[in-house]
Amino acid sequence: MSLTRSTSADGAILTVQIKGKFDFNLVQSFRQAYADLNDNIDKVVIDLRETDYMDSSALGMLLNMKKNLTGKVETIQISNCQPQLKKILQISRFDKKFDID
Amino acid sequence: MLNILVVDDLALNRRLLTVMLEQQGYRVYSAENGLVALNLLEEHTIDIVLLDVIMPVMDGFETAAIIKERFSQVYLPIIFITSLEDEASFERCLAVGGDDFLHKPFQEVILNAKIKAHSRIRNLSQKAREQNLQLEYHQNQVEREHEIVEHIFNNALENQQSFPKHLDFHLSPAAMFNGDMFLVAQSPLGSLYCMLGDFTGHGLAAAVGALPASRVFYTMVSKGMSVSDIAAEINSVLGKLLPGHMFCAATIIELSSTGKSISAWLGGLPDTYIINQSGEVIRTLESQHMALGILEEDEFERALIHIEVEDTCRIVMATDGIIETTSPHDEYFGEHRFKKVLASKPAISTEQVLERVNKFARGSKQQDDLSLVLLNCLPMREPEQKSEPLSALPFNFSLSLNSKQIKSTDPVLEVVDVISKVAGLNAHRANIFLILSEAYNNALDHGVLGLDSEVKNQEDGFLIYYQQREEALANLTDALIIIDIRYCPEELALYFTVCDSGNGFSKEQANQQSLAREHGRGLCLLGEVASKVTFNSAGNQVEIYYQLTASSTSSH
Numbered sequence: 001m002s003l004t005r006s007t008s009a010d011g012a013i014l015t016v017q018i019k020g021k022f023d024f025n026l027v028q029s030f031r032q033a034y035a036d037l038n039d040n041i042d043k044v045v046i047d048l049r050e051t052d053y054m055d056s057s058a059l060g061m062l063l064n065m066k067k068n069l070t071g072k073v074e075t076i077q078i079s080n081c082q083p084q085l086k087k088i089l090q091i092s093r094f095d096k097k098f099d100i101d
Numbered sequence: 102m103l104n105i106l107v108v109d110d111l112a113l114n115r116r117l118l119t120v121m122l123e124q125q126g127y128r129v130y131s132a133e134n135g136l137v138a139l140n141l142l143e144e145h146t147i148d149i150v151l152l153d154v155i156m157p158v159m160d161g162f163e164t165a166a167i168i169k170e171r172f173s174q175v176y177l178p179i180i181f182i183t184s185l186e187d188e189a190s191f192e193r194c195l196a197v198g199g200d201d202f203l204h205k206p207f208q209e210v211i212l213n214a215k216i217k218a219h220s221r222i223r224n225l226s227q228k229a230r231e232q233n234l235q236l237e238y239h240q241n242q243v244e245r246e247h248e249i250v251e252h253i254f255n256n257a258l259e260n261q262q263s264f265p266k267h268l269d270f271h272l273s274p275a276a277m278f279n280g281d282m283f284l285v286a287q288s289p290l291g292s293l294y295c296m297l298g299d300f301t302g303h304g305l306a307a308a309v310g311a312l313p314a315s316r317v318f319y320t321m322v323s324k325g326m327s328v329s330d331i332a333a334e335i336n337s338v339l340g341k342l343l344p345g346h347m348f349c350a351a352t353i354i355e356l357s358s359t360g361k362s363i364s365a366w367l368g369g370l371p372d373t374y375i376i377n378q379s380g381e382v383i384r385t386l387e388s389q390h391m392a393l394g395i396l397e398e399d400e401f402e403r404a405l406i407h408i409e410v411e412d413t414c415r416i417v418m419a420t421d422g423i424i425e426t427t428s429p430h431d432e433y434f435g436e437h438r439f440k441k442v443l444a445s446k447p448a449i450s451t452e453q454v455l456e457r458v459n460k461f462a463r464g465s466k467q468q469d470d471l472s473l474v475l476l477n478c479l480p481m482r483e484p485e486q487k488s489e490p491l492s493a494l495p496f497n498f499s500l501s502l503n504s505k506q507i508k509s510t511d512p513v514l515e516v517v518d519v520i521s522k523v524a525g526l527n528a529h530r531a532n533i534f535l536i537l538s539e540a541y542n543n544a545l546d547h548g549v550l551g552l553d554s555e556v557k558n559q560e561d562g563f564l565i566y567y568q569q570r571e572e573a574l575a576n577l578t579d580a581l582i583i584i585d586i587r588y589c590p591e592e593l594a595l596y597f598t599v600c601d602s603g604n605g606f607s608k609e610q611a612n613q614q615s616l617a618r619e620h621g622r623g624l625c626l627l628g629e630v631a632s633k634v635t636f637n638s639a640g641n642q643v644e645i646y647y648q649l650t651a652s653s654t655s656s657h
Contacts, residue, residue, distance in 0.1 A: 006329060009389050009404040017327060021514055023538060027567050045407070049290060049325045053514070053531055055538035056623035064563055079357070080290055080325070084531035091629040092622070101357060 003029045011040040021053040030061050042074045049080035059092055075099055103220055107131040108138040109153040135159025148223055149216055154183040162197045169198030176226035178219035250308040257315040261285055270474040271451040279470035280307030281420050284318045288325035291358030291481045297474055298351040299420040310349055313338045328355045329403035332366040336401050339394030348394035352418050360480040365406045368392050371424055374417040380444040416476040423471050426462045434461050451475055491525030498586040504577045513538045532630050539623045540599040540643050548603030548641055549580045597645040605640030
């Protein structure tokens, strides 16, 4: 379980990648990942390519992030979901609130 | 010491010459006719032959011809010693391979001078012969090396031909020896990864780097890892492995499974282009980083470029071969011509591009390391999921946690890992995790610790909630949570029971409303993923029934 953040070469996209499980243990580091966003950033990507597990606390954290970032960035994208996690996001109607790639 | 063979039918002549030459420090062999001379030549290494012309059994002419034929690899001088004076005889001496004449009677000084001159030539010839042998040896080595390189590359490059709709590429076998490498693979999530690399160095040296780089690439793509992780890992492997002056300029691209976005790491190759339907360059992606294998791990730059693309877009990658192709007038093909060719025709193929490049180079030295990749930004077909058949054995799993264990562990993932070992359950592990996580955390947070989720609604409520949870957990005594999991092969189902020593929610009637609303998200999700969720009347035990359908992702 770990969280890494990286900014694209042009500085416009922040990518937060979560490895292993995405649950309440990440509450603090996830909150910090988008805390002091540079003004150049207009898109935040939550990259779940290496996320194997998530539960409702992860959904809560994503919603908190959306609340916090609305108006600050143009798009919040959840990308590279594994099939079962995509299903969980769909069940929770996250496809209505986020751009899920 | 020089070995000289004296051939004369007259014993007196042989004796005279022998004495004379031995005085000069030469080793002398003598023969009374050509046949004997030929035998001696087979037995000993002779450096110079002094040959009489008229002899019984085999005369000088015949002997000279045979000697020249048999000992052709290193210059073996034949000096005719003769009393013949007619031109026809001289001519014949030369025609059969004689290298010099000496008239009888001759001066000793002249004979010595001739022997020295011819032995010098023989020495040179011997050296040339040795060098030729060495050259031949090295040539064989190089050929063998090339065979090995080809073998290595063929084994290192997998599934290059597996994506004909997406990829059109050209990579000549010669390009491999120039260190060009093209790797392709699809991740479990369906995205397509391509890597075009150009190693400094040639032949085996470059292949040495291609092997580990390709292994890392395939392994990491099969795990669906990000392009920056792949670049960082190849950089570190090559950095450790290759000598300082060797590295690999590379472009690594991931096309998402929808075909709508690309992520690229660009290190040291010429510009990558995105072209539209008519072949016009709509975006140029310039190299951002140093080539792979140069920077230390902590200096490595991972930044990617992310771009949204249309399904009519194509991505053009090339090594420097194309733009550096020169015309007979020493003019570079250059980026401008390259772009013009790309736009010369819709959906141009690599073959057509290279035809134009070769036409440009006509007459000048042929370029053979032209590597070119055209990637069509189309949606990918979903990769086939291998599904393991479900076990026929009815496994049971049971775990009781006391307060000490509850405090010091986060057991959900560990339990999931154990359950997933049962054949066929691994495919369901994300759902199993979700079910257990919701049930266990519900039992712990609301049952054992008696926390109220209401706080989550406040600003930064999540953080406050989990701080409260930590405090409550630290003070916990006398608690129990029991997890029971039953796998039922006949029903293709999993039964989860989680019960806790808490008060349940019957005693918290007043809070029930907020409780139900608040952890609503978790319970609601649980209800969707599982087929049935039931609480006992006390509210401290939940039973969950999960149907193991053929595919874990199939809809409800």
